[in-house]
Amino acid sequence: MSAPKKLFVKTYGCQMNVYDSERMAGALGAAGYEETQDQAEADMILLNTCHIREKAAEKVYSELGRLRPLKDANPDLKIGVAGCVAQAEGEEIMRRQPLVDLVVGPQAYHRLPAMEAKVRNGEKALDTDFPEEDKFDHLPRGPKMRRAPAAFLTVQEGCDKFCAFCVVPYTRGAEVSRPAERLLAEARDLVERGVVEITLLGQNVNAYHGDGPDGVWSLARLVRELAQIDGLERIRYTTSHPNDMTDDLIAAHGEEAKLMPYLHLPVQAGSDAVLKGMNRKHTAEEYLRLIERIRAARPDIAMSGDFIVGFPGESDADFEATLELCREVRYASAFSFKYSPRPGTPAAGRDFVSDDVASERLARLQALLTEHQRDFQQAQVGRTLPVLIEKPGREPGQMVGKSPYLHAVHLDAPDSIGRVLDVEIVASNPNSLAGRLRS
Ligand code: 5AD
Ligand code: SF4
Numbered sequence: 001m002s003a004p005k006k007l008f009v010k011t012y013g014c015q016m017n018v019y020d021s022e023r024m025a026g027a028l029g030a031a032g033y034e035e036t037q038d039q040a041e042a043d044m045i046l047l048n049t050c051h052i053r054e055k056a057a058e059k060v061y062s063e064l065g066r067l068r069p070l071k072d073a074n075p076d077l078k079i080g081v082a083g084c085v086a087q088a089e090g091e092e093i094m095r096r097q098p099l100v101d102l103v104v105g106p107q108a109y110h111r112l113p114a115m116e117a118k119v120r121n122g123e124k125a126l127d128t129d130f131p132e133e134d135k136f137d138h139l140p141r142g143p144k145m146r147r148a149p150a151a152f153l154t155v156q157e158g159c160d161k162f163c164a165f166c167v168v169p170y171t172r173g174a175e176v177s178r179p180a181e182r183l184l185a186e187a188r189d190l191v192e193r194g195v196v197e198i199t200l201l202g203q204n205v206n207a208y209h210g211d212g213p214d215g216v217w218s219l220a221r222l223v224r225e226l227a228q229i230d231g232l233e234r235i236r237y238t239t240s241h242p243n244d245m246t247d248d249l250i251a252a253h254g255e256e257a258k259l260m261p262y263l264h265l266p267v268q269a270g271s272d273a274v275l276k277g278m279n280r281k282h283t284a285e286e287y288l289r290l291i292e293r294i295r296a297a298r299p300d301i302a303m304s305g306d307f308i309v310g311f312p313g314e315s316d317a318d319f320e321a322t323l324e325l326c327r328e329v330r331y332a333s334a335f336s337f338k339y340s341p342r343p344g345t346p347a348a349g350r351d352f353v354s355d356d357v358a359s360e361r362l363a364r365l366q367a368l369l370t371e372h373q374r375d376f377q378q379a380q381v382g383r384t385l386p387v388l389i390e391k392p393g394r395e396p397g398q399m400v401g402k403s404p405y406l407h408a409v410h411l412d413a414p415d416s417i418g419r420v421l422d423v424e425i426v427a428s429n430p431n432s433l434a435g436r437l438r439s
Contacts (some may be wrong), residue, residue, distance in 0.1 A: 004034040008042035012059065013050025015238070016201050017083055019152040021048045023139040024082065024109050031113040039070065044078045044116070051084035051167050053340035060085050064097045071099050078119045080104060084171035088343075090128045101125065106157070106172060110135040130173050137182070147193040149390050149418040150234075150402065155183055155210065155222065156202030161241055163268070164279045164347040165308060165339060168203050177202075177210035180217040180225070187226055194418055197234035197388055197402075198226065206240040206249060220248035227258045233420050234388060234404075238264045239306075242280075242287050245294065254297035260404045261298050262332070265291070266306035270325030271318035274311050277347070284325055291329060302332035302376065302405045309365055310339040310358025312350035319361050326368055332376040332405055334369045338362050377407060377433065380425045384438055385409070387423040389416040401435075408432040 007028050011021045024046060025035050039045055047063060050056040060081065071077050080102035081093050087105035094100050101119040104112060105128035115125035136154070158173040159166075187198055200222070202208060208219040217225075219237060226235055235258045242265060253259055269275055272283045295301055307322060326334070338358045341348040352358075380403065387401035387409045399416060401409045401423065410432055411423055423435035 005032055005043040006036040006041050007033040007044050007046065008036050008039040009046045009048060010039075010063070011048045013048075013052060013056060013083065015152050015199065016154055016157070016203065017048045017050065019154045019201055020083070020106060020109060021046075022152075023136065024048070024112060027109060027112045027139045028116060031116050039067075042070075043074075043076065044080065045070070046080045046082055049081060049083035049085035051088045051171050051342070053337060054342070055340070057085050057088075060093075061097060064100065068099060078102065078116070080115075080119075082106070082109070084167065087128050087171040088167060091126060094124060094126070103128065105129070107131060107135055110137075110139050134176075134178060136178060145193065147190065147195050149195060149388055150197040150199070151190050151195040152199050152201050153183065153186060153190065154178070154201045155219075155237075156205055156208045159203045160207075161204060161243075161281075162279060162346075164277060165311065165342065165345055167342045167345060170344055172203055175204060175207055177208050180210045180212035180222055183210065183222065184225060184229075187232065188229055191229055191231045196232060196418055196420065197236070198232060200226075200235070200237040202237075203239065204241050204244065205237045206244040206246070218246060218248060220246060220252045223249075223252050223256060223259055227256045232258065234258055234260055236260045236262065240265050242267065242282050242290055245290055250294050250297045253294060253301060261301040262304065262405050263294065263301055264304040264306075265294075267325065268306060268308050269311060269314070269318070270322035271314070272321075274314050274318045274322075277313050277350075278308075278311060279346070284321065288325070288328060303329055304333040305329070305331050305335075307334060307336040307365060307369075308339050309336065309361040310353040310355075312339070312347055312352045314339075314353055314361075319365075322365065323368055326365070326372065330372045330376070331369060333373050336362060336365050336369060374428075376405075377428045380405075380407065380433055381428050382425065384422050384424045385435075386420050387411070387435060388420050389413055389418065391417065400432075403433065409435045411435040411437060413437050 009021045011017050049060045078101045082104045086103045093103050102125045107130045108127040118125040156177045158175045159168045160175045162169050206219050209216050267287050270284050385403045389399045389401040393400045397412050397414045399413045422438040425433050425435045427434040
């Protein structure tokens with residue numbers, strides 16, 4: 001048998017790409033590849049890319065430029081671009097950067113082994129189709145290795161919402177849900193490998209509507225069934241659209257102890273005029289009332305969100321409305337971005353706010369969100385939280401775990417990886433909490 005070839009995968013963007021990268025490595029594993037963390041020894045480098053904002057897309061081209069010396073040193077090195085830039089730009093990538101051998105869109109990953117064979121023959125390979133078959137059915141999982149305690153599981157891909165700023169409906173296509181029984185089987189397999197926390201992923205995960213044995217399952221049903229799996233202790237899901245928060249899903253937050261009290265529910269803006277321009281299909285008030293209902297079902301739930309500032313037409317008053325909404329919700333954590341026009345999206349042609357104004361708004365919004373985030377973190381001090389111990393810390397015996405609210409928690413707890421322990425939070429540091437085991 002020949003020595004395994006080496007694969008180096010670099011992942012950009014969202015958690016769905018993290019999951020996809022794992023599955024691509026599995027598919028190429030079946031074609032004789034072993035993963036490496038050192039790109040200098042790689043026979044194949046795959047960049048799994050993100051197209052959500054201009055900066056993310058441009059990063060790919062600068063990274064490709066940096067790979068030139070490696071390709072000069074090893075002419076057999078093959079370079080591939082996967083993910084949303086691959087989908088959006090296709091052949092253009094090979095034109096702009098001739099050292100790229102392979103371009104594969106997110107729906108065609110199961111065809112990677114055949115594409116790899118082609119590039120080994122010295123040809124170029126491009127596939128940005130949206131095939132009918134479920135790519136995950138055809139992507140091998142790799143050997144039954146022990147896994148880290150927390151894993152991602154993609155349950156749904158694509159989006160039919162068409163927010164006016166967003167490329168996702170174009171790069172990932174229409175909403176497709178994976179069949180429920182396959183997801184349950186995959187979840188059981190993860191648990192057998194040592195996983196205790198699963199985050200269900202989808203661009204619009206709460207729109208999940210997969211075929212089940214007795215009809216179509218909603219996300220709430222899927223969560224309830226997953227919660228029956230012994231050994232699976234925590235369930236999360238992301239990312240959700242407010243309009244798909246059904247009564248059943250809200251109720252599940254109150255009833256399923258395994259469902260973590262943390263919800264990423266982006267609103268993007270706090271002004272109705274901007275929400276309308278964004279085609280979000282709900283008002284600020286409707287969003288706030290929704291959060292009230294979620295909090296009524298699960299009083300200790302923490303909210304997280306995404307915001308865009310400088311969207312075309314955003315006035316000072318509109319921006320103030322965003323700040324006001326944040327003051328009302330008090331997010332435990334939030335991401336905020338300057339609007340970035342994306343080719344082919346409805347908002348791309350509109351006049352946008354000047355970069356100076358957008359930068360100033362972003363700084364103000366981030367200052368407010370950071371203050372709320374710090375307050376929330378500080379409020380954990382003195383509480384006892386169930387913490388999932390995930391990996392060793394820097395000092396011997398020290399561990400790093402995860403709170404229900406996704407905080408990193410540092411503590412002394414030898415030999416405890418994969419366990420959920422009661423931890424008293426003793427301090428709040430800039431990016432983490434410190435805790436000690438409750439005896
Ligand atoms: N410009 C800026 N931010 C964007 N997002 C999506 N598209 C754009 C864009 N064109 C943000 C949204 C989304 C998050 C994943 O990225 O806030 O929720
Ligand atoms: Fe993009 Fe999310 Fe809107 Fe879908 S719901 S178009 S993924 S921002």
